[in-house]
Amino acid sequence: xxxxxxxxxxxxxxxxxxxxxxxxxxxxxxxxxxxxxxxxxxxxxxxxxxxxxxxxxxxxxxxxxxxxxxxxxxxxxxxxxxxxxxxxxxxxxxxxxxxxxxxxxxxxxxxxxxxxxxxxxxxxxxxxxxxxxxxxxxxxxxxxxxxxxxxxxxxxxxxxxxxxxxxxxxxxxxxxxxxxxxxxxxxxxxxxxxxxxxxxxxxxxxxxxxxxxxxxxxxxxxxxxxxxxxxxxxxxxxxxxxxxxxxxxxxxxxxxxxxxxxxxxxxxxxxxxxxxxxxxxxxxxxxxxxxxxxxxxxxxxxxxxxxxxxxxxxxxxxxxxxxxxxx
Numbered sequence: 001x002x003x004x005x006x007x008x009x010x011x012x013x014x015x016x017x018x019x020x021x022x023x024x025x026x027x028x029x030x031x032x033x034x035x036x037x038x039x040x041x042x043x044x045x046x047x048x049x050x051x052x053x054x055x056x057x058x059x060x061x062x063x064x065x066x067x068x069x070x071x072x073x074x075x076x077x078x079x080x081x082x083x084x085x086x087x088x089x090x091x092x093x094x095x096x097x098x099x100x101x102x103x104x105x106x107x108x109x110x111x112x113x114x115x116x117x118x119x120x121x122x123x124x125x126x127x128x129x130x131x132x133x134x135x136x137x138x139x140x141x142x143x144x145x146x147x148x149x150x151x152x153x154x155x156x157x158x159x160x161x162x163x164x165x166x167x168x169x170x171x172x173x174x175x176x177x178x179x180x181x182x183x184x185x186x187x188x189x190x191x192x193x194x195x196x197x198x199x200x201x202x203x204x205x206x207x208x209x210x211x212x213x214x215x216x217x218x219x220x221x222x223x224x225x226x227x228x229x230x231x232x233x234x235x236x237x238x239x240x241x242x243x244x245x246x247x248x249x250x251x252x253x254x255x256x257x258x259x260x261x262x263x264x265x266x267x268x269x270x271x272x273x274x275x276x277x278x279x280x281x282x283x284x285x286x287x288x289x290x291x292x293x294x295x296x297x298x299x300x301x302x303x304x305x306x307x308x309x310x311x312x313x314x315x316x317x318x319x320x321x322x323x324x325x326x327x
Contacts, residue, residue, distance in 0.1 A: 034190030110160025167280025213267035231276030
């Protein structure tokens with residue numbers, strides 16, 4: 001009897017282990033005004049959807065200017081608020097990119113961006129020069145300083161981290177997964193992403209696409225790369241832009257020196273960086289700097305890889321890979 005019981009126990013143990021075979025889990029849902037797609041390989045077959053939703057809620061509560069009672073909204077109204085570590089992390093990284101870019105990346109430009117109202121109103125300019133001049137007097141991230149205990153700032157300062165917060169949200173999810181022992185994952189929010197390890201279904205690195213600049217709103221991908229242990233973000237002008245009466249196209253990226261939309265031939269710029277937050281912030285920066293400005297910037301940033309899609313002087317579509325962006 002003892003031998004039979006032992007055999008049955010071994011079989012039960014084997015079946016129990018079989019039920020816990022590692023699984024490639026795929027989750028998706030709405031977040032940050034767009035959607036997320038997350039894949040990860042879990043040895044414990046853990047579904048982290050509730051944890052993801054909770055983390056997204058915490059990030060929104062800290063950084064969303066669309067939520068009236070968020071920390072950043074209270075900060076912008078000069079209300080008493082004790083900001084959290086998410087706010088401080090994004091603030092510090094934004095300050096880093098602001099200094100490196102000599103002010104091209106500036107989170108205090110938010111009210112000017114809002115004034116230009118890049119919406120569907122027949123693609124026309126709606127903002128007068130008096131309004132822009134008035135709003136630009138409040139722009140300048142250099143005038144906002146964080147000390148160990150408080151912020152030193154003009155009362156009129158307005159922060160908007162939308163150009164970097166999505167990437168940070170990706171990093172928060174990635175770091176949560178790593179804390180749970182997950183070593184193979186892809187976190188995608190609105191086309192920006194971060195990966196680690198490999199796709200266990202294909203046994204290869206994560207294959208991701210660079211979206212074509214289609215003006216008709218359709219989606220297609222003519223370039224795909226393998227991304228591992230990095231973050232990537234893309235900033236495009238082919239969906240949000242305005243055209244003046246002479247036919248010049250202006251990006252939704254606002255020139256932080258003038259307060260006016262940037263005249264550009266760049267359709268999209270994709271950046272690979274050590275994490276998604278940096279990729280997100282630098283993608284916005286390089287969109288404003290353009291091809292030549294980015295080439296100069298990258299001389300001191302070998303850790304960044306960049307891919308441009310742009311129109312040349314004859315309006316012919318061109319691409320350019322910098323710092324060995326993957327082919």
